[in-house]
Amino acid sequence: MKKIICACISTLAMTSALAWPDKQVTLVVPFPPGGSSDLIARTVGNKLQEKFGKPFIVENKGGAGGAVGTTVVKKAAADGNTLLVTSLGPLVIGPHLIKSAGYNALKDFDYITVAVQAPNVLAVPASSPFKTLADVVAYQKANPGMLTYASSGIGSSDHLTAELFWQVTKSKGLHVPYKGGGLAMTDLLGEKVQATFMNLNTGLANIKAGKLRALAVTSSKRSPLLPDVPSLEELGIKGVTVNSWQAFAAPKGIPANIKATLHAAIIEALNDPTVKPKLLELGFEIVGNSPKEFTAFQATEFARWKKVIQLGKIEAE
Numbered sequence: 001m002k003k004i005i006c007a008c009i010s011t012l013a014m015t016s017a018l019a020w021p022d023k024q025v026t027l028v029v030p031f032p033p034g035g036s037s038d039l040i041a042r043t044v045g046n047k048l049q050e051k052f053g054k055p056f057i058v059e060n061k062g063g064a065g066g067a068v069g070t071t072v073v074k075k076a077a078a079d080g081n082t083l084l085v086t087s088l089g090p091l092v093i094g095p096h097l098i099k100s101a102g103y104n105a106l107k108d109f110d111y112i113t114v115a116v117q118a119p120n121v122l123a124v125p126a127s128s129p130f131k132t133l134a135d136v137v138a139y140q141k142a143n144p145g146m147l148t149y150a151s152s153g154i155g156s157s158d159h160l161t162a163e164l165f166w167q168v169t170k171s172k173g174l175h176v177p178y179k180g181g182g183l184a185m186t187d188l189l190g191e192k193v194q195a196t197f198m199n200l201n202t203g204l205a206n207i208k209a210g211k212l213r214a215l216a217v218t219s220s221k222r223s224p225l226l227p228d229v230p231s232l233e234e235l236g237i238k239g240v241t242v243n244s245w246q247a248f249a250a251p252k253g254i255p256a257n258i259k260a261t262l263h264a265a266i267i268e269a270l271n272d273p274t275v276k277p278k279l280l281e282l283g284f285e286i287v288g289n290s291p292k293e294f295t296a297f298q299a300t301e302f303a304r305w306k307k308v309i310q311l312g313k314i315e316a317e
Contacts, residue, residue: 020258024055026082030069030090032062035181036201036284040115040246041085043279047269058085064098065155065316066090071102074109078253080262084109088157088245092301096309097155097316106302109249111294112263115270116284117243119219120161120197121229123212125188128195133216133235136195140171147173150193152181154316157244160305161197161218163312165232168239188212199244200225201283218242225283245287247294263291 025048027041038060045056061069070090076082095105103109124130130139140147151159154177166172176193178184181202187193189211196203200223206212207226214229220241222231232240248266250259267288269275276286289297308314 020080020255020261021052021054023081024057025080027056027058027085028069028073028082029058029060029085030062030066030072031060031087033060035087036118036199036244037085037087037246039282043275044085044115044248044266044269047272047275048265051265051268064101065094065153067094067098067101067103070094073249073251074103076251078110078251078255080250080254080258082251083112083262084249085115086247086249088247088301088305089155091247091249091298093155093157093160093305093309095302096306097314106299108252110252110254110259111291111298112248112250112259113266113291114245114247114287114289114294114297115266116279117245117287118200118283118285119217119223119243120158121200121203121207121217121223121226122165122195122197122215122232123188123203123207124195124215125191126211126213127191128213130195130215131213133230133232133237136215137169137171140166140169140173144172145174147195148176148193149173150176150178150184150188150196152184153177153179155309155314157199157242158184158197160308160312160314161240161242163314164242164308165197165237165240167308167311168237197242199283204283223283243285259291 027045029038029041031037041058045058049056061072066086066089073082073084091105095101130136149162159175188196203212207214214226216232216235217223217229218240219231220233270286270288
């Protein structure tokens with residue numbers, strides 16, 4: 001009798017999993033609307049909705065550097081109906097800065113895929129006296145803590161890329177955090193700050209318009225969108241290969257077949273001929289790695305940024 005009951009329960013669970021999605025799926029973005037994570041969630045979500053015929057709704061739940069929305073997903077049922085679409089911040093940076101984040105980034109989620117990534121770019125105003133990366137490093141070594149770097153906030157990708165750059169080059173700039181990338185961009189264009197390591201997709205339009213000068217990209221090779229801009233590695237700066245990234249994750253324990261179905265559908269959406277070219281034009285590189293690859297990558301990134309934060313003695317606001 002027990003075997004029959006167990007078999008029935010197993011069959012019901014499998015039937016329920018195979019029926020996914022049988023209702024609305026919520027894509028939680030732990031930031032306000034308008035950012036890269038929001039863009040990826042809405043772009044992919046629209047394609048998933050077309051494919052499965054069920055609503056895929058984006059909910060923006062910002063706060064505490066992404067910890068609020070990420071915690072919401074951690075507490076949700078692991079049935080595939082609540083997913084996290086986030087940047088690297090809440091998964092590999094925030095846990096080292098926020099003492100009570102509300103989740104364990106290494107244990108509380110099933111990692112589906114890194115959807116896209118984009119390098120950062122060291123940029124200065126077009127009128128800046130700094131023409132090359134060598135100019136910047138030389139100035140920083142001669143004038144420690146004098147060259148101002150804007151960022152979208154403490155612990156952001158642009159902030160920590162600058163910190164890593166200073167650590168590797170054994171030089172020092174001055175971090176100027178803003179409450180968002182828009183404000184940082186405004187003051188950079190207004191020459192109130194001197195430099196930034198902004199995301200490529202954020203700065204691309206102003207670089208192409210000649211309002212900003214790009215000195216180097218943080219990818220291992222030159223970006224096809226900025227073919228005349230060298231990479232840091234090319235210029236001899238090793239260990240500052242950095243990509244910002246957006247990814248999909250689920251509460252821990254999502255059924256394996258739902259995870260596989262979801263992963264395949266996300267990859268299909270990212271490579272859709274109406275989607276992929278637009279993402280590439282915006283400066284994103286399609287990644288679409290496997291859950292296993294993402295899980296290993298997550299652990300590596302977690303350890304890497306922990307070290308940078310500890311060496312830089314960086315604390316949350």
